Each structure stands twice: as structure tokens, then as C-alpha cells.
Amino acid sequence: MNNEQNEFKKNPLGVQIDLSKFELATEEEKAQQEVMSESTTFFKDGMKKLMKNPLAVFSIIMLCIIILAAVVGPAVIPYEYSEMISVNGRRDKTAKNLAPFEWSKNEQKVIDGGEKLFPHILGTDEQCRDYLVRVLYGTRVSLFVGFFAALLVLIIGLLYGSISGYMGGRVDLIMMRIVDIIYSLPDTLMVILLSVVLKSTLAPAIEGTQLAKLGVNMISLFIVFGLLYWVGMARLIRGQILSIKENEYVLAAQATGAKSGWIIRKHIIPNCLSVIFISTALQIPSAIFTESFLSFIGLGVQAPMPSLGSLANAAREGMQSYPHKLVIPAIVICLLVLSFNLLGDGLRDAFDPKLRR
Amino acid sequence: MSSEYLVEVKDLKQYFPVSTGFMKKTWLKAVDGVSFAIKPGETLGLVGESGCGKTTVGRTLLRLYEPTGGEVLFNGEPVTDRNITQLRKGMQMVFQDPYSSLDPRMTVEDIIGEPLDVHKLYKTRAERRDKILHLMELVGLNAEHATRYAHEFSGGQRQRIGIARALAVDPKFIVCDEPVSALDVSIQAQVVNMFEDLQDKLGVAYLFIAHDLLIVRHISDRIAVMYLGKIVEIADADELNDHPQHPYTISLLSAVPIPDPKITRQRKRIVLEGDVPSPMNMPSGCAFRSRCRYATEKCAQECPKLEDRGNGHFVACWNK
Ligand SMILES: Nc1ncnc2c1ncn2[C@@H]1O[C@H](COP(=O)(O)OP(=O)(O)OP(=O)(O)O)[C@@H](O)[C@H]1O
Ligand code: SF4
Ligand SMILES: [Mg+2]
Numbered sequence: 229m230n231n232e233q234n235e236f237k238k239n240p241l242g243v244q245i246d247l248s249k250f251e252l253a254t255e256e257e258k259a260q261q262e263v264m265s266e267s268t269t270f271f272k273d274g275m276k277k278l279m280k281n282p283l284a285v286f287s288i289i290m291l292c293i294i295i296l297a298a299v300v301g302p303a304v305i306p307y308e309y310s311e312m313i314s315v316n317g318r319r320d321k322t323a324k325n326l327a328p329f330e331w332s333k334n335e336q337k338v339i340d341g342g343e344k345l346f347p348h349i350l351g352t353d354e355q356c357r358d359y360l361v362r363v364l365y366g367t368r369v370s371l372f373v374g375f376f377a378a379l380l381v382l383i384i385g386l387l388y389g390s391i392s393g394y395m396g397g398r399v400d401l402i403m404m405r406i407v408d409i410i411y412s413l414p415d416t417l418m419v420i421l422l423s424v425v426l427k428s429t430l431a432p433a434i435e436g437t438q439l440a441k442l443g444v445n446m447i448s449l450f451i452v453f454g455l456l457y458w459v460g461m462a463r464l465i466r467g468q469i470l471s472i473k474e475n476e477y478v479l480a481a482q483a484t485g486a487k488s489g490w491i492i493r494k495h496i497i498p499n500c501l502s503v504i505f506i507s508t509a510l511q512i513p514s515a516i517f518t519e520s521f522l523s524f525i526g527l528g529v530q531a532p533m534p535s536l537g538s539l540a541n542a543a544r545e546g547m548q549s550y551p552h553k554l555v556i557p558a559i560v561i562c563l564l565v566l567s568f569n570l571l572g573d574g575l576r577d578a579f580d581p582k583l584r585r
Numbered sequence: 586m587s588s589e590y591l592v593e594v595k596d597l598k599q600y601f602p603v604s605t606g607f608m609k610k611t612w613l614k615a616v617d618g619v620s621f622a623i624k625p626g627e628t629l630g631l632v633g634e635s636g637c638g639k640t641t642v643g644r645t646l647l648r649l650y651e652p653t654g655g656e657v658l659f660n661g662e663p664v665t666d667r668n669i670t671q672l673r674k675g676m677q678m679v680f681q682d683p684y685s686s687l688d689p690r691m692t693v694e695d696i697i698g699e700p701l702d703v704h705k706l707y708k709t710r711a712e713r714r715d716k717i718l719h720l721m722e723l724v725g726l727n728a729e730h731a732t733r734y735a736h737e738f739s740g741g742q743r744q745r746i747g748i749a750r751a752l753a754v755d756p757k758f759i760v761c762d763e764p765v766s767a768l769d770v771s772i773q774a775q776v777v778n779m780f781e782d783l784q785d786k787l788g789v790a791y792l793f794i795a796h797d798l799l800i801v802r803h804i805s806d807r808i809a810v811m812y813l814g815k816i817v818e819i820a821d822a823d824e825l826n827d828h829p830q831h832p833y834t835i836s837l838l839s840a841v842p843i844p845d846p847k848i849t850r851q852r853k854r855i856v857l858e859g860d861v862p863s864p865m866n867m868p869s870g871c872a873f874r875s876r877c878r879y880a881t882e883k884c885a886q887e888c889p890k891l892e893d894r895g896n897g898h899f900v901a902c903w904n905k
Contacts, residue, residue, distance in 0.1 A: 480680060
């Protein structure tokens with residue numbers, strides 16, 4: 229009997245639980261069960277998770293560097309983006325297509341004479357303009373387009389989506405069919421067509437106004453974004469509002485006597501805020517990418533204003549002899565788009581884990 | 586006009602439109618002519634299978650849904666769209682799902698304080714905080730937890746938060762929609778006892794909804810049994826327990842476990858055959874007909890009305 233029990237206990241494949249390993253919980257331990265973990269707010273919790281994500285941290289650092297360079301760089305470097313290099317007040321024709329850190333013949337003379345000049349860190353382009361300034365300025369333009377296009381998309385999408393979602397019923401049905409139609413248009417083709425059409429019709433309309441400085445292309449770019457790209461955002465926000473409306477806490481608020489205005493302000497907006505932020509962050513790279521692409525095929529910003537896409541386009545001709553002129557704007561585009569996408573993904577994982585699938 | 590009853594529900598109806606194919610619509614009769622009354626400080630239990638319309642009764646009663654027909658009187662005064670905001674201070678609701686009924690972006694303090702904010706029931710921030718802390722104490726929540734978010738709490742604690750929110754406006758009547766069915770069995774008893782304590786302290790009346798007769802029997806003064814949108818039997822809790830008359834109630838009672846193996850073995854369990862008919866396609870006459878062992882010709886032709894069988898015991902069945 230005794231022997232049997234011992235053998236039973238030693239059976240390595242047995243799944244029986246050894247009761248002697250368990251003890252009753254003491255009062256103290258029971259009390260510990262009641263104590264809750266440290267309180268975290270939703271925002272703090274999300275930030276903590278974001279900071280633990282190495283890709284997100286990398287993208288934040290990367291973006292900080294690029295944005296800082298694009299904002300401060302052109303102010304520090306004593307050349308303008310449209311300025312041709314000149315020495316002693318005279319245009320320096322020898323400063324064409326310089327390699328990085330190279331001086332032109334005229335500049336070399338000045339330096340030999342004991343003066344100090346700012347180096348052309350990335351050389352110059354075929355019109356004797358400092359390339360680094362152009363790249364930095366182009367980055368600035370791309371960022372500007374990215375932010376404002378995303379903002380435009382956000383505003384239109386938010387208004388449209390929230391009206392559709394909150395009204396529901398037939399209004400929702402009609403509004404969403406319109407979205408479906410716009411969604412089904414091949415967007416690249418539409419962007420090109422619209423840009424071409426707008427370019428010819430807009431040019432006379434804005435002549436002489438402030439808008440003319442921005443350039444027709446830039447304006448038509450924003451119109452294209454405003455017309456086409458808001459649909460995804462509108463759909464997303466409508467879906468969010470529909471699902472939030474279904475939650476019992478909305479009903480609970482109604483049961484306490486709250487009016488629609490209160491419910492939208494206190495419950496619906498706070499609950500879809502994170503999704504709105506995240507998808508806006510993801511909209512920026514898509515806008516930057518579209519702008520670069522349009523500029524690359526010559527429908528983007530107006531010369532002499534550079535953008536990353538038009539710089540890459542201009543560099544195509546000398547690709548064999550000056551490959552860095554193509555590679556550098558391309559790398560900046562890649563870094564920007566990649567960082568924003570990684571940041572958006574990181575934000576989504578940190579703030580809205582439900583959205584991951 | 587004063588009345589003996591705090592809440593009177595008369596022939597309440599709630600039909601939901603359901604589209605059946607392109608441009609075609611039928612009505613889903615979730616609640617079809619329900620009447621009952623509740624006295625101040627009383628608990629009416631409402632039982633029935635899942636999907637029989639219990640939640641819909643509670644929500645229509647509180648005008649969270651616009652009723653298709655019928656009338657609700659609160660304190661003898663008909664509830665209309667116009668006076669409902671004011672009346673919400675008198676009637677509140679505790680929801681079925683403690684997870685989706687609390688806004689995840691709000692702290693406990695703000696959740697419980699929401700009814701106070703909506704009705705502007707305080708003059709200073711300090712007064713608001715005092716009221717909230719008092720409510721938290723009332724439902725057994727630790728005052729230190731006021732600044733926490735709902736997701737940090739267990740199901741039982743969340744349900745307590747929901748109860749505190751319902752109590753914030755000092756209501757006279759609370760609809761408790763299956764407040765414990767989402768909770769662990771071990772916690773159910775605690776929460777049910779808390780409901781009873783609160784009733785003793787505050788004198789609120791409850792409409793206590795559950796699909797579990799055991800819990801309802803414990804807390805209710807009277808019990809109403811629902812089947813497919815209609816009340817089939819309503820009686821005092823003890824009366825219903827000892828002398829159930831409707832075949833549906835009898836089968837429900839036979840399924841309640843009794844903690845005595847001898848009795849359990851002797852007892853015959855009546856297992857209902859067949860499924861609950863879809864509320865969109867109900868049998869003619871008595872809705873229970875398709876599963877009733879005593880069904881006769883008459884049951885198919887005409888729907889039985891609730892009728893008094895003495896002792897305040899009402900039954901809707903042709904069979905006596
Ligand atoms: N808003 C609505 N629109 C359409 N149909 C609904 C709606 N709410 C409920 N129903 C339908 O009404 C019927 C009754 O639902 P209800 O939620 O009242 O049941 P219940 O008794 O509370 O069930 P449970 O025990 O599962 O909570 C169901 O068939 C349900 O599908
Ligand atoms: S009326 Fe007829 S079918 Fe309905 S419960 Fe009574 S006996 Fe059964
Ligand atoms: Mg329910």
C-alpha cells in the first residue's frame with residue numbers, strides 16, 4: 229500500500245496535482261489580491277507601449293532629424309534654393325555640377341586669397357545651385373504637402389464620415405454609395421487627369437493672386453487630395469462611429485438623460501480620437517509619396533521650387549555621372565515615408581490594439 | 586392623481602422593423618402587449634429565455650426605444666418624450682454587460698459623476714466629489730479607485746460602478762437588466778445581496794431581469810415569466826414557486842437545481858422539446874403551442890389572455 233502510493237507519486241507521466249505543494253492563502257495574501265496595479269491613464273499607457281517599440285522609436289528619431297534639418301538647414305546654409313553661386317557679386321559659371329565638397333575654380337581662388345566660404349556639402353546642380361539646400365528645401369516642400377494634404381483629408385473625411393455614421397439610415401446609405409463610386413475610380417489615373425485638366429483651367433483664374441506663388445500644380449495637387457483621398461478616412465470614421473454607437477455606454481448616457489450633443493462630445497469623439505490620429509499619421513506618407521510621384525512625372529511643384537520628386541526627376545539625365553543626385557532625394561523620400569508608416573503602425577499598436585487585424 | 590403603484594406598464598409594445606430581402610419589411614414583435622405594475626420599494630422579477638424580449642421591455646419602459654404602442658405611467662404620470670428627461674432622475678438602469686456599459690476613456694469618478702453633470706446636481710466641485718465618494722462607499726468601492734479607468738476593474742467591481750452611476754440621481758426605480766449573468770457565480774451572490782441591501786437602505790423599486798429563476802426567486806417579491814414577447818404568468822414569488830400553473834413556468838422550475846440529491850433524483854425534469862420559434866414567425870394562437878405538451882385545438886386558434894386565478898396569480902393559458 230505504502231509502496232504503491234510512493235510509486236504513484238513518482239510516476240513521471242502522472243498529471244495528478246501534488247496537493248502538499250499548495251497552502252492556504254494567508255489573510256495578507258488575500259488582501260494583496262485586492263490591491264490593484266498602479267493606475268495608468270490611457271495616454272500614459274499608450275506612450276509607454278510606444279516607447280518600448282524599437283521601430284517606432286527609430287522612426288521618431290529619424291523624423292526629428294529630418295524635420296529639424298529641413299527647418300533649420302536652409303537658414304544656416306548661406307545659399308538660397310534658387311540662387312546660382314556667385315563669387316564677388318558675379319555669377320560663377322565654373323560652379324556647375326560640382327561633386328560633394330568640391331570648390332569651383334573661382335571659389336578656389338577666393339579661398340586661396342584667405343577668405344572662408346561655406347562648403348557645398350552635396351555639390352551643386354547643373355544650374356550652379358547648392359544641392360544640399362535644394363534637397364533640404366525639397367524636403368520642406370514635401371513635408372508641407374504631406375501635412376496639409378493629410379489635414380485636408382482629415383477635415384473632409386471627419387465631417388463626411390461622422391455625419392454619415394451618426395445620421396444612419398437612408399442618409400448613410402446614399403453618402404456611402406457616393407464614397408463607393410469615388411473609391412472605385414483608378415486613383416493614379418484620376419490624379420494625372422485632374423492635374424492636367426486643372427492646370428490648364430486654373431492658371432488664368434489665379435493669376436496675380438497670392439495663390440499664384442504656390443503654383444498651379446501645387447493647388448491642383450491639393451484639390452486632387454481633397455476630391456479623391458478623403459474617402460478612406462470617411463469610411464474609417466463612419467465605421468468607428470457606428471461601432472461606438474452600439475456600445476452600451478452610449479445607451480447608458482442616454483438613460484441618464486444626456487442629449488446628443490453631450491454624447492458626441494463626451495463619448496463618441498474621445499473614443500474615436502486615437503483612430504483619427506493614427507490614420508492621419510498614416511495619411512502623411514501616402515500624400516508625400518503621391519506628391520513625389522507627381523513631381524517626378526512633371527505634374528508637381530513649380531520650378532524653381534524643388535521637391536524631392538522633381539529633384540529626382542531632374543537628376544535622371546546625369547544619372548551616369550552624378551548618381552548621388554538621384555540617390556539622395558530618393559533616400560530622403562524612402563526615409564520619410566518609411567518613418568511615418570512605422571510611426572503610424574507603432575501608434576496603432578500602442579493606442580488601438582483592436583485595430584491590428 | 587396619485588396611485589398605489591410607482592410604475593405602471595399598460596399593453597407595452599415594441600416592434601422592430603426587419604428587412605427581409607429587397608424593399609421588403611416585416612415586423613419583429615420583440616415585446617407584444619406587456620402589462621405589469623410595481624409598487625414603491627418592491628422588486629418584480631422578470632424571467633424568460635434568451636431572446637424573449639426582456640431587455641427590450643426594460644429599455645422601452647425607460648424610453649431608450651420609442652414604444653410602438655402602450656403606455657407607461659411613472660408616479661401616476663404618463664411618460665412622454667417631453668417629460669422624459671425630467672423623469673430620468675426617477676428611473677435608472679443597470680446594464681447587462683459590465684464591459685461595454687462603461688466608457689473606457691473615462692475615470693470611475695467621471696462615470697459615476699455623469700448623471701450629476703447632466704442634471705447639474707451640484708454647486709461646487711467639492712460637492713460633486715463628496716457625492717461621488719458617498720456613492721462609491723454605498724456600493725462597496727474603495728474611494729482610492731476614483732481616478733482609475735474602468736478597464737482596471739474586475740467584472741464585479743465594474744457592475745458596482747454601473748450601480749453607483751444608476752444611483753447617482755437618487756432614483757425611485759431601477760431596471761436591472763441581468764446585472765449578474767455576466768459575472769462569476771461566486772460574485773453573483775455578493776452583487777445580488779448588495780442589491781437587497783441598497784433596497785433596504787434607499788427604498789428603491791427594482792425590475793429585476795434574469796434568465797435564471799434561482800436568482801430571481803431569491804430577490805423578488807413578485808415574478809413575471811415571459812415567453813416570446815408576452816407575459817405568460819405573474820404571481821407572488823412564493824406562490825409562483827409552490828404552485829406554478831403555466832406549462833412553461835413548470836418546465837422552467839423543474840430545471841432549477843435543488844441542493845438535495847434525493848429530491849433531485851425523484852424529481853422529473855421536464856425538458857422542453859423543439860427550439861424557440863423565431864419571433865418573426867410566431868405560431869398562431871398561444872406562442873408556446875409548438876413546445877407545449879397540453880396544446881389543444883383551441884390553443885392554435887386563439888391567444889390566451891392573462892387571467893386572474895386568485896391570490897394575485899395571473900396565468901395566460903387555456904388549460905386550467
Ligand atoms: N434594436 C433592435 N433591432 C431589431 N431587433 C432587436 C433589437 N433589439 C432586440 N431585438 C430583437 O428582439 C428580440 C428580443 O431581444 P432582447 O434583447 O430583448 O432579448 P432578451 O430577453 O433580453 O435576451 P437575453 O437574455 O439574451 O438578453 C430578439 O429577437 C432580438 O433579436
Ligand atoms: S394555451 Fe395551450 S399551448 Fe399555450 S400554454 Fe396553455 S395549454 Fe399550452
Ligand atoms: Mg437581454
